Amino acid sequence: NAGVTQTPKFQVLKTGQSMTLQCAQDMNHEYMSWYRQDPGMGLRLIHYSVGAGITDQGEVPNGYNVSRSTTEDFPLRLLSAAPSQTSVYFCASKKEGSNEQYFGPGTRLTVT
Amino acid sequence: AQSVAQPEDQVNVAEGNPLTVKCTYSVSGNPYLFWYVQYPNRGLQFLLKYITGDNLVKGSYGFEAEFNKSQTSFHLKKPSALVSDSALYFCAVRDASGTYKYIFGTGTRLKVLA
Secondary structure (H helix, E strand, O other): OOOEEEEOOEEEEOOOOOEEEEEEEOOOOOEEEEEEEEOOOEEEEEEEEEEOOEEEEOOOOOOEEEOOOOOOEOOEEEOOOOHHHOEEEEEEEEOOOOOOOEEOOOEEEEEO | OOEEEOOOOEEEEEOOOOEEEOOEEEOOOOEEEEEEEEOOOOOEEEEEEEOOOOOEEEOHHHOEEEEEOOOOEEEEEEOOOOHHHOEEEEEEEEEOOOOOOEEEOOOEEEEEEO
């Protein structure tokens, strides 16, 4: 199993550009989530999904969209990037009934 | 609302000495508590969890954590620190009532000195 994969590893955007961060898992996990990690702030939940077709907002959802059309994929969309979205983004997944989350390696995003 | 506090930004300990990384929490119901570790340029890795039962839980790499309901704490411990334990440690909480929202602390950097 590849586990949780994220692409790209690094990305630089200009303010106002849009992009999609990709996340995929091959463990047939129902639950997937996106976090951002900022210095001194820890990890903050952006959006999460409990299954295909079901998504919900976390602590800091503004400026981000998600969809879950398949069990495997959970992309995160930035519609109009802002410097405040400069961060490291982590995707995570877990099996329904389990409490252990598996994290991807992260995407480091810089918005100039 | 759920919250987690890690009061120390950094903990320094000599190799071979016991270590403690502190965590306190606030939830409305019974808590599910977790510790994760992050090595440089890597994602988080699960260390251990408390769901119910024995207040002392054992996890990976020789780590353990003690759940204290009266003090709402879940401190991470290890009897003898290794230099390789140096990393960023995160405490997390999930409300057992059914929400899938996990709340993470701000992280504590552990530095084990040779």
